[in-house]
Amino acid sequence: MKNKKFEFLEHTGEIKFQAFGKTLNEAFENSILAISSFLSKEQKIKNKIIKKISVNGTDIKSLLYNFLDEMIYLFDAELFIPKNAEVTINGNKLTAIIFGDKTLNYEGLDYIKSVTYSDMIIEKNEKGYIIQVVLDV
């Protein structure tokens, strides 16, 4: 349990998860693992397509919001499901390489309407960073 990368928590209306990492980059990367696990319903996603993205924010929370918003956009508009990501954060800017596959290669995928700021947490403790996000699904 010590090296847990992410976990889902109880939330009445929507989906809530936490992602962990020694660095902020790693915590952001692990948030993509949570998104991938939710969308794929724990199916294994292949690493066939690479997307490069860059997003800006007004602060670190809006950076996270915009980053995950981009994943939802790619899923809906470009039929891309993420598997994992490599993230580099520089102030309120982020660049990332996202690995994944076409959604049409999988059955019974889940769907996310939007990221939300509800209960959003980005915290540093002695072990590293904790990210908490509620998704509207």
Place this chain on the structure above:
Amino acid sequence: MKIKKISENVYEIEKEEDMQVSALIFASDELFEKIKQDKTLEQAKNVAKLPGIVKYSLTMPDGHQGYGFPIGGVAAFDVEKGIISPGGVGYDINCGVRLLRTGISKEELMKKREEILKDMFQKIPSGVGHRGALKLSEAELDEVLRKGSQWALEKGYALKEDIEMTEDYGCLKPADASKITEKAKKRGINQLGSIGSGNHFVEIEVIEKIFNKKVADVFGLKENEIVILIHTGSRGLGHQTASDYIQKIEKEYDYIFPDRELIYAPLNSQLGKDYIEAMNAAANFAFANRQIITHNLRKTFERFFPQARIGVVYDIAHNIAKFESFVIDNKKIKVCIHRKGATRSFGPGRKEIPEKYKEIGCPIFIPGSMGTSSYVLVGTNESEKISFSSTAHGAGRAFSRTYAKKHITKNELMSELESKNVKIKAGSIKGMIEEAPEAYKNVDEVVRVSDELNIGKKVAQLKPLAVMKG
């Protein structure tokens, strides 16, 4: 937080600190027990802090924790001093319900139930992906955003009567397609005519019980006849529009607020106006979406029942902001009313109601959870004073999806649906489990409270026979 029960089915969070008004929660003791277990009350209290809020922050009987506003949250804002909040409308702009009547009896339907369900599942795209939805050009999408159901009529996807039986004739104004971002358009362009996933569905139901024959006759509802409920919204286009405007408002205004999801723009600001035009355009997409689904359902039903005439009873939004007039403290004033997971419940005489229903009030549809009853209600004049003419929109979640997945098994769910004689076709079993009846509050209790408070009166009870989900 000081909470007291002020009358039967009404709880009040007293005004304190920076609250502009008090908050009222419409719930029976049973429903209130559930409501107070999550953050619904805290969220209702936060809404009461918003600038220009009029009278009170309201939560409907099916209220539960949302993001920003609670689901089931209703708030009216002064048009001069008030605000508009994308989070007060919800990410699924114009998520709503349409009810169709078929004139087919239960017995006739049951003979062909499985074939019909199969055919529906083939014709109407659901779940994730774009297979089967309409292919639109960018110019056509802009037309849909501007005209809503009117576009569907021009293209032969609608009958004239369908448009008359849709809230605001299926076209909200002012709507400006250029206020919808390219990103949102790209999410929506291949999704028109699709249900999506989550709690969205098409359900074939039988009218099991009529409570008010006079009103049911005007709605065209007869006991033992088949009706169809469509529950979906503006799909990816609407969701992206909400999140785009949350980001735009954040860049322009620097608020310190307990919850970032409550971000708002003044109604008379440029950004506020832009959001309203974008929201209306997304709402038009949703009206057209339910209309295209209606068109495809007609094709299925006419294939199996050539004599069947599918008519629209009504189509009504439950995630929207609107400008409406109410008499408040003896003065008639116009407000911007946010209904997030709440249904408009206008009584007789309101100009917003279709001519055919003007003397009896506006139809309201309250879907239950999968496999349980749904209800048709009618709006009342009393609701104007009590709830800004709003009532519930569904059963309301009681447990999280995560909890449902942990505690309900596929076999339990399937045998329960079988014992109730409900056929189901869904894209995924897991999705079904998340929507299992146990995960929801008791819809009968929600409707009972609405009826007792006179904010929406019972007309008919529907029982599901076949369900199609994403």
